[in-house]
Amino acid sequence: MKIIAVENYQEMSKAAAQFIINQVKEKPQSVLGLATGGTVLGTYEKVIEDYQQNKTSYKQVHSVNLDEYIGVEATHPNSYHYYMMEHLFAHIDIERDHIHIPNGLAKNTEEECRNYEGVIEELGGVDLQLLGIGVNGHIGFNEPGTSFDSVTHVVKLTESTRDANKRYFNRLEDVPTHAITMGISTIMKSKNILLLVSGKKKAEILAQVMNGEIDEKVPASILNTHPNVTIIADKDALAFVGGKKKRCFEDDKKELSGPNLFSVRTIY
Numbered sequence: 001m002k003i004i005a006v007e008n009y010q011e012m013s014k015a016a017a018q019f020i021i022n023q024v025k026e027k028p029q030s031v032l033g034l035a036t037g038g039t040v041l042g043t044y045e046k047v048i049e050d051y052q053q054n055k056t057s058y059k060q061v062h063s064v065n066l067d068e069y070i071g072v073e074a075t076h077p078n079s080y081h082y083y084m085m086e087h088l089f090a091h092i093d094i095e096r097d098h099i100h101i102p103n104g105l106a107k108n109t110e111e112e113c114r115n116y117e118g119v120i121e122e123l124g125g126v127d128l129q130l131l132g133i134g135v136n137g138h139i140g141f142n143e144p145g146t147s148f149d150s151v152t153h154v155v156k157l158t159e160s161t162r163d164a165n166k167r168y169f170n171r172l173e174d175v176p177t178h179a180i181t182m183g184i185s186t187i188m189k190s191k192n193i194l195l196l197v198s199g200k201k202k203a204e205i206l207a208q209v210m211n212g213e214i215d216e217k218v219p220a221s222i223l224n225t226h227p228n229v230t231i232i233a234d235k236d237a238l239a240f241v242g243g244k245k246k247r248c249f250e251d252d253k254k255e256l257s258g259p260n261l262f263s264v265r266t267i268y
């Protein structure tokens with residue numbers, strides 16, 4: 001895994017946006033796997049800023065989102081459909097019929113999951129998957145204990161995840177109990193993965209992912225086995241990462257421009 005260590009949330013967001021922009025410039029018809037949550041908000045802001053200033057076009061891009069709550073209308077402010085329109089899609093030139101998000105209101109959710117998996121395959125797979133991480137190590141809504149072989153499926157959210165996400169709702173009781181999520185093997189099929197981690201709250205889990213065992217109890221630990229994972233993390237999130245696994249390659253700095261990096265490390 002390649003680690004890009006940055007000062008703070010702002011720098012992480014800038015670096016992540018640049019990563020996405022580079023991907024789209026290199027391959028204008030890229031399939032982008034997108035995430036929701038607080039971590040990626042700054043990245044979307046920077047992507048929009050670049051779109052407005054530099055006119056990077058998303059006309060040929062297709063997007064597939066990681067997950068969606070079950071039972072929440074697409075027009076509801078807490079749905080991930082709404083989040084994506086509000087924070088990204090309404091502000092760039094992506095074609096509406098190129099946007100794919102699981103339908104949390106599907107009558108037959110199992111069928112919806114199979115169809116969603118089919119959509120990703122038909123698109124030729126994800127070129128770049130953007131990920132955040134839950135405090136319990138979840139990626140997408142794949143909670144601890146989810147099989148590494150899982151494909152898109154319905155998940156019962158853990159209390160820890162519902163509690164972490166209650167900040168977006170009025171009350172804990174309003175946080176949905178179930179969601180549809182890409183599976184771990186679906187995520188792992190992506191050609192490139194970009195994981196963003198920011199803040200002290202994520203320091204413990206990031207250290208576990210980077211220095212701990214690869215175990216289904218920590219869903220994100222599987223990323224250690226993917227050939228093309230980049231983690232952009234800030235100082236606070238990297239606070240507990242250490243140990244002999246860490247090696248520093250000055251050369252990696254040459255690949256990057258823009259953000260104010262304080263070090264770039266390759267971990268293996």
Ligand SMILES: O=P(O)(O)OC[C@H]1O[C@](O)(CO)[C@@H](O)[C@@H]1O
Pocket residue numbers: 035036037038039040131132133134135140141161165
């Ligand atoms: O970025 P946040 O809000 O900490 O959330 C981390 C992860 O958890 C989720 O919000 C799901 O709970 C993901 O969508 C996100 O990537």
